[in-house]
Amino acid sequence: MEQKKHYKGLTDAEVLASREQHGANILTPPEKEPLWKQFLEKFGDPLIIILLIAGFLSICISCWEYWGLHSEEGLTVFFEPVGIFVAILLATGIAFVFELKADKEFSILNQVNDDEEVEVIRNGNTTTVAKKDIVVGDIVVINTGAEIPADGKLLESVSLHVDESTLNGESVPAYKSTHEEEFEKDASYPTDHVLRGTKVMEGHGVFKVEAVGDKTENGKVFEAAQIDDSTKTPLNEQLDGLSELITKVSYVFAGLIIVGRLMVFFHWVPVVWTLAIPTVAFFWMVIRKFEDWKWYVNTFVTIAYFCVLMGSVIALHAYLMPDAGMAGLLAHTLSTLMIAVTVVVVAVPEGLPMAVTLSLAYSMRRMMKTNNLVRKMHACETMGATTVICTDKTGTLTQNQMRVYQTRFYALKDQQLDDSETARLLQEGIAVNSTASIDFSDVNKPKALGNPTEGALLLWLNNQEKSYQEMRENVEVLEELPFTTERKYMAVVVKSALVDGRQILYVKGAPEIVYGLCKQTEGNVSKAEIDGQLKEYQEQAMRTLGFAYQILDGDAAVLKDGKVCADNLTFQGIVAISDPVRTDVPDAVAECMNAGIAVKIVTGDTPGTAKEIGRQIGLWTDADSDRNIITGPEFAALSDDELDKRVMDMKIISRARPMDKKRLVESLQRCNQVVAVTGDGTNDAPALHTAHVGLSMGDGTSVAKEASDITIIDNSFSSIGKAVMWGRSLYQNIQRFLLFQLTVNVAACFIVLAGAFMGTESPLTVTQMLWVNLIMDTFAAMALASLPPSESVMKDAPRDRNAFIINRPMGWNIIGVGGFFFVMLLVLLYIFEHAHITALKDLLHLQLGESGGLSPYELTLFFTVFVMTHFFYLFNARAFETGKSALHFKGCRGLLFIATVILVGQIAMVEIPGLQEFFNIAKGGLTLEDWVIILVGSSLVLWVREAWHLLKGKKQA
Known part of the structure; x- marks a missing residue:
């Protein structure tokens, strides 16, 4: 066995030189199709093809009229067909630009994996850097659950098993070792090498990077990963x-x-x-x-x-x-x-996919600012339908700032480390029986790396001015037993210089488990005293660890079949580690429960600890009983039927085991619940994958993140509440888009159909309808997709996931408002058909006669009225079911900008001579008086809604 080394790693200058020579640790994505090709694909729709063919034939007829018939209209005969092509290009072009924007959002999210932190040794210090900053020559530390960031050769390995299925398809993890006698000759890849993109399933190790980026095995077979929106x-x-x-x-x-x-x-x-x-x-x-x-x-x-x-x-x-x-x-x-x-x-509704895409892209980008990194697009929407959240305790409900709160080492006077043999044995046990390390980059604030609990012990040692690095370098590690959830302890056998080079076994883990392995206790402290101390700590929601050691004689095996089999262990004492509840969590939990979302804690802690945390966050109350809490073994003993009958009553599962969380999720899903699950460990991956929405923690393992849909960057439960708010608001934004579009659809389709059977000239020409389509599809999608979330949605109950997206109020609005617009426009069309209107004030002394057709001015009036009534209705749709005024514009800059574009565009096409011919507008446009009448009259759509909103508010008050 080799003595553990203190690696120096690369210096900053060597890192720069290596990156210059070998490149960055980034996989180059395949080239995308050129933009012109992507744009041409927008014209592949059969309807657009038919429209283009018809437009082309229309140009041919215009050519015949101009050159064959010598039309008196001159070149103006070409304006309408050319206008058709301009409108098609405008509609497809804007949609193309915004799809590119959404694609860019997703590309940014796809690169998130390159920013994940990796533990490395540089300048003689253990620190973390982004995966993309790893260079050839770096010394990288890997632990259970980590994703290997680059190809390299192992320098150290302990029980290291790596999942290489992403490269070789083998489902069984490959054993990795630095000892030649353990090499597997038929292995897909060398036993002493690890490869980028593979995952550590068990054990830990240290390796030196030999290849990065495209030069790795993973890079050679790389295909650009896309966010799963399928x-x-x-x-x-x-x-x-x-x-x-x-x-x-x-x-x-x-x-x-x-x-x-x-x-x-x-x-x-x-x-x-x-x-x-x-x-x-x-x-x-x-x-x-x-x-x-x-x-x-x-x-x-x-x-x-x-x-x-x-x-x-x-x-x-x-x-x-x-x-x-x-x-x-x-x-x-x-x-x-x-x-x-x-x-x-x-x-x-060709704008519907874009509305959804833009809503999701906008939500994904904004959610990143609330510490929610959305990895899979559908999770945004599904989060809004969540009815149950199953959450971890550590880091999510608590601050994940583990610090030693109190120690009870029975051989130490006043709990202070001294130079006695028992104190030095305790120090060495803490230092070597650990996978954590400390980053000393900031001398004034050392940071623990790795497991937070183990890191807290190393920081405690450091505060006592004891160097864990020096102690690790002075021993030779002979055997190691990593911590597992099932075993609940870890052990190491070392050749120590403390006792004349003899071997020592150190054990650390759950106090009741470690105590059960021991033959005696230092100071002859009774079990009753130890149990009393443990109960006191656990009632304060503290994590406890027990420590034991045995100086070995001879070569007798003390680790066998993944267990400690030593028979003379001495129990050294216990440590209480505190991780206080986050200050914002009680309010966040209350918000979720008020929103009709059940919260369940799943933790490996004792029932007392879990119950105390539940009490502190407001989940556990005096009204709760034993039916609301269960331990892992009791949970496992329930049949599926028994579990399904009780699962909704459960608030806390303590002493939970890895598969308990997955089984809980499956039971809730059988009860028709929409389940979100939090997790940070490799053992959480099955539950994260099974849940409707998996929420991994920012400092969780790569395996957990890979299985999740959203990563909570700051680990806080309050961020989960924000994700629910965004999901509900996103769904409402899509409903508002549908409300607006379908209302316009009802009016537009029926009025054109009525015009066809009335025998009038089409009240809306092709170019005008394409402009209307641009307003209600592309522009409306952009405007309503960018609306900010509303906190009021958290006062509603979760929506029925299977309910039709057009609810009853929407249906009545679409039929009522759309029908009203149709009748109003039909009456206006009939009047224009049977009376000669030169200005809207002529309606005051109306005289109907025989059908005389529609003049260009009348058609212009009709088109403008149609557009402006729906323009003002856009604000009504934006305020639908918000309980707010339609004139409430806080956070709606996108909506106001697009509304301005629509208004300016409508005025421009009516008043600018060059555009008038394209859109079949009367020469000279409309008079200022008619514009005022149209704007005031069509705005009644908005003012009537506002009056109703005020009356409704007073009635409710």
């Missing part, structure tokens, strides 16, 4: 179903518009009803078959329908209107197809 949550499924339903309904509207407008063109001659046959057949195939067919089949069917429809229309025209020219027919038919397709484009 998980189908109930929200995903609901939105998919809703989108499918809206799409099918929009196809029905499109078919009706095609048949209706052509019927009107042919003056409702019965034979024209035959056009419904190919139209019904085509849209039936679109709804039922297009998802199953290849793209080229879909394209062929679409072209075939286009040809059949055009052929039928031309035949009917030749039969019914033999003397009329064909130009008007072709223009009307193409216009009809474009309007029908545009209605589908407007109705289909």
Whole structure:
């Protein structure tokens, strides 16, 4: 056996030189497709393709009118078709830009793993650096649960087993050793080497880095890891179903518009009803078959329908209107197809995925500022539906600042270390029977690295001016037994210089377990006295450790089959280590319980300690009984049926074992609960993976983080409460987007359909509808996705995870407000059709007559009224179910900016001559008087809501 070495590691200058020569420890992701290619993919949607084809044919007709018929309108005949292309480019372009932004957010989150802290030795001191800062030549310390940051050769190893399944697919961990006689000849990788990306499952060791970044084995087979957004949550499924339903309904509207407008063109001659046959057949195939067919089949069917429809229309025209020219027919038919397709484009919520994506990306980025690092996208939404939180105690409820509170070593006078043999044996046992270390980078504030409990002991030694490093270097470690949750103790056999080079066995762990291994106690202290002291400490929620040693004679085995089998151990005493409750936790727990979320503590501590912590945080009350607390062995003895009947009553599981937490989660899920679980250790990984949302701790193991969905950077329970608030607010933001979009859908689709059957010119042209689509899809998604979270959501009960996303109040708003907008616009359309309106004040002395068509000014008035009423309704949607005024804009800079863009854009297209032709706006735009009337009149949408809000508030008061 080799004597433990005190490694110096690299100096700062050597680190820089190594990084210059060998590069950084970062895997280079594969090149992405160029931006132009990603942008062109936006035009792959069949509806956009149809719109582009129709737009191209429209340009051909305009060319014919300009050069063939020498139209008096001149170049203005090209404005509408060109406007169609501009609107398509604008809509797809803005969506593309914001998808790139969301993708950038996710790329940043994917790089988080490179910032995880790694324990290294540099400048003769143990410290931590980011994984990406590891260089060739670094000395790295690895413990159970750590992810190995780079390839290297082992310098030391103790019971080291590494999971290499990410590289070789082997499910059984590989044994690692520095001793040649233990090397496995058939191993996938050398026994004395460890590789980047693999995980330490058991034991610990030290290795020297030989390769970093792309030059590691992991780097050679690396494929860019993406955040897992493929998980189908109930929200995903609901939105998919809703989108499918809206799409099918929009196809029905499109078919009706095609048949209706052509019927009107042919003056409702019965034979024209035959056009419904190919139209019904085509849209039936679109709804039922297009998802199953290849793209080229879909394209062929679409072209075939286009040809059949055009052929039928031309035949009917030749039969019914033999003397009329064909130009008007072709223009009307193409216009009809474009309007029908545009209605589908407007109705289909293509902005919905972007609203969800942007909401998630925004929430993920902002949640990082509240110490919630979201690793998997779906966790944001699911956290809002959480009904039960199963939490650890240490670090989550407590401060995780373990310090020795009190010692009871029975051979020490006044508990002060001296130069006696028993004191030196105690010091050496604490120093060598430990996997922790101290970072002395800050001389004034040394920091414990590794297990916090063991680190507290080393800091206590340091405060006594004893060097743990020196003691470790003066011994030769012969055997080691790492700590496990099942064993509840750790042991080491060393060749010590304290007793003439003889071997000493040191044991440390749970006091009752260690005491049970001992034959005698220093000072002949009775078991009753020890138990009394332990009870006193545990009632104060303190962690206790017991210590024992035995000076060995001969070569008799004292460690066998993973257990201590020595028969002459001496119990040295106990240490109480304090980890006080975080000051913000009681309020955070109360907030969660008030929000209808049950909190359960799962800890390895004694029932007394766990109950005391529960009392301090407000979870355990005088009304609770033995039914609300259970120990690990009692928990394991319950059958699944018994557990399911009792699980909702449980508040605390003490002396919990590794698989207890996973079984608890499974039982809660069987009871239809949405479960969030916290964990920081490798043994927590199964529960973290099983839960609906796994919450790993910032200082937890890599295995725990890998299994989790969210990492709580500051380990605090209060951060979990913030994650719930964000999840609930995110869900409401998506509801608000749907409320706004579907209300606009109802009004837009019905008004265009009504216009088709009334025989009027389409009240909204293709370019105008595309502008409306841009407002309600892309802009609304951006505006409503960026709304800040509301603390008021924590006063609500958890939502039913399976409830339909459109709740009853939303449904009534969509039908009521959308229906009102439709009726109002229909009346306005009828008036414009049967009266000559040159200004809105003409409505005061209205005289209706025969249908006279719609003038360009009337169409401009109608379009502007439509946009502005929905513009003001955007603020109503933003305030939906917040209990606040629609004019409450705190934290809504994004909404105000986008609202300004919409308003300025609408004014620009109505008033700027170059844009007027593109959007079929009357020359000269609208008068200032009409603008004032429209703005004041359409804003009534907002003021009526505000008046209702005030009356409702007074009534409730």
